[in-house]
Amino acid sequence: MRRRLINSILAVVLVVITVFGVSLVIVETRAIESGARERLQSEAARLVAVVESRLVAGERVTAESMRTSVPGDRYVIIDLVGEEPITLGEEPEGGVIQSSEVGARGEIVTVQQSRDVIGDEVGRTLLIILAVAGLAVISAILLAVRQARRVSAPLTDLAETAERLGSGDPRPRHRRYGVPELDRVADVLDASAERIARMITAERRLATDASHQLRTPLTALSMRLEEIIATEDPETVKEEATIALAQVERLTDVVQRLLTNSRDPRLGSAVGFDLDEVVLQQVEEWRPAYRAAGRAVVHSGKPHLRAVGTPGAVSQVLATLVENSLMHGAGTVALRTRTAGNQVVVEVTDAGPGVPPTLGSRVFERSVSGRNSTGLGLAVARDLAEADGGRLELLQLRPPIFALFLSREADPDGGCPPEARGSRTH
Known part of the structure; x- marks a missing residue:
């Protein structure tokens, strides 16, 4: 591209120089020739005046008397009435230009000059024009190179930017x-x-969240499969297989939710559901893991609470909290349900050392962990809770109490919660 710009600018400059140069040569040639004729005419008029003055004074006009009045590069012919023509100077060879003047006494003075003199002057003028044209071409080359660099450098830079973007x-x-x-x-x-x-x-966040959110259901599923392998009781196998199928369905729900949130996090499928079912489901799924660790997981609190949200997301949040207690806590893990105004609350607590005070305000941030973990679990759990219109909070550092707040489902019979219906009169 740089070469094209230089060639284009030079082509324009050369065309301009050619057009104006040829025109200037023609004009200068005509001007030089016209000037030479005017000078010859002036010479002829001057010599006629000299001849007339001599004739009036009664002097004889001869070649010797007129020689001092004629320039050396001129050829002059003086025709006097009744006398032989007088010639002065060398007669030019080849083409000539001349000018004649007639005096009052009939004398004729003719002044001639060789065209070679005009050619020499035209040649000198042409050399000057060519020198100026050469300087113009050199200046045009320098300007073209500078402009080409000024234009091509940004284009090169933009090309590098596009290449970096593509790489x-x-x-x-x-x-x-x-x-x-x-x-x-x-x-x-x-x-x-x-x-x-x-x-x-x-995309990276989706991949990270997916790997973390899928890990918990897969862990729970693997525990069920281990239970199936370890038992020979057909009823136990059937029960564990049923639970495993339910976990597969929840795993599918987690994948679907991840894909939905990656397209538009505002999309959701919040519905009213029985909170006890979700909480008890998590207790049953994690009980084998806690039994293997010599610990227990229990459920208590207000029964028959209904919340508004996505059961699969709520299960994932609770599974994250229960798993954190299994990995970082100690003693029995308790899941308690209660109400707070128009919200239902699920609290998860254990008898472990709790959350360090330095991490208390940052425990839900991504990549923040005090126990050599990924630091993603609580961050993802909070995102899931907020996507359902709820919130996840750390109520107490030691012993740790995490609370999931969800909207409470309104009673279709007039807003009275289900547990208060018994006090109504009919």
């Missing part, structure tokens, strides 16, 4: 070049880089 480096460069068209391309590339960066971040 997976979506960092915007925020470079501008003072050319509106190039700055517009740079704006588009930077905007594309920011969008690609957001997409890559979202």
